[in-house]
Amino acid sequence: MxxxxxxxxxxxxxxxxxxxxxxxxxxxxxxxxxxxxxxxxxxxxxxxxxxxxxxxxxxxxxxxxxxxxxxxxxxxxxxxxxxxRQGFWKHFPLAGVVGVVIALEMAVVLLGGFNLADAPAPTPEEVQLGNSKLLGIEMYTNYLYPLEIAAVILLVAIVAAIALTMRRRKDSRYVDPADQVKVKKADRLRIVPMKPEVQGSSAAAAAESQATTGGQA
CATH class of the missing domain: 1.20.120.1200 (NADH-ubiquinone/plastoquinone oxidoreductase chain 6, subunit NuoJ)
Known part of the structure; x- marks a missing residue:
């Protein structure tokens, strides 16, 4: 062997x-x-x-x-x-039979395409270049347009996946980066004038202090 x-x-x-x-x-x-x-x-x-x-x-x-x-x-x-895992071993025999049938079908289909007698012998130049380089040359020469179409389809799928995950929802907090860039100082900080107020026990203590001060005077 x-x-x-x-x-x-x-x-x-x-x-x-x-x-x-x-x-x-x-x-x-x-x-x-x-x-x-x-x-x-x-x-x-x-x-x-x-x-x-x-x-x-x-x-x-x-x-x-x-x-x-x-x-x-x-x-x-x-x-x-x-x-x-509930019911795994119960359905395992049926799953095994389906797997064997699929494997046999794939074997029947693939064995017809592996006719090595009709396969062309590789040239010395192809043997020297290697499998990966030959595949790259074939893809970017004879199959350039299908490759570009497949790239565009994958790009559309990526954009669609991002769009589905970034949809507006009521329970999600979303901040627009454009609004963050255009923000100004006045939008972040606003000074509001307020009169000092004394509430509760502090107000009573202040009134008593004023009364004491007035009586002493």
Whole structure:
């Protein structure tokens, strides 16, 4: 057995174990950490297939951003895990059957596209450039317009998400930055002249003191 084949079986076994522990772990933090382990092993499998761009994208996007954010959310919020796990083993056989059917369907679809006999052999120049550089050249030459359209769609999605979270609500306090910039000193501080007033026992003491002073005079 070659080293590449042995590493593929090792990474695949760890990947399957981690994926199984994601849905069976009792702690949500442990489940998220097992999912990080699964992503790392999937990236290693991509590296064995010489798909460096997909491997580094999987690590940077999912492990470095999505899963870290998910871990922070899980650790900050108090989830009732027992309520979420009610009926898990009752529905597990049906979920397993559905998962096997989906896996078989994906295998049937994908195996038809992996006809290595018809695949063109890479040229020495392509081998020297590497997978990531060739992918970049292909994206920014033949697929430049679809890439720009996808970028615009993602930008619109980001703006829409910000607009949904920044909508005006009665229970939220919102300050307009433009109003803060245009503020003047007179808007912040206003001096109001007031006459001194004495109330309660202080007024009685002041009246008694004035009466005493008048009598002595």
């Amino acid at each position: 070659e080293t590449t084949t042995a590493l593929f079986y090792v990474f695949s076994a760890i990947l399957l174990f981690a994926a199984f522990r994601v849905i069976t772990a009792r702690s949500t933090v442990h489940a998220a950490l097992f999912l990080v382990l699964a992503f790392f092993n999937a990236a290693c499998v991509w590296m064995l297939l010489q798909a460096e761009f997909l491997a580094i994208s999987l690590v940077l996007v999912y492990v470095g951003a999505v899963m870290v954010l998910f871990l922070f959310v899980v650790m900050m919020l108090d989830f009732n895990v027992d309520a979420l």
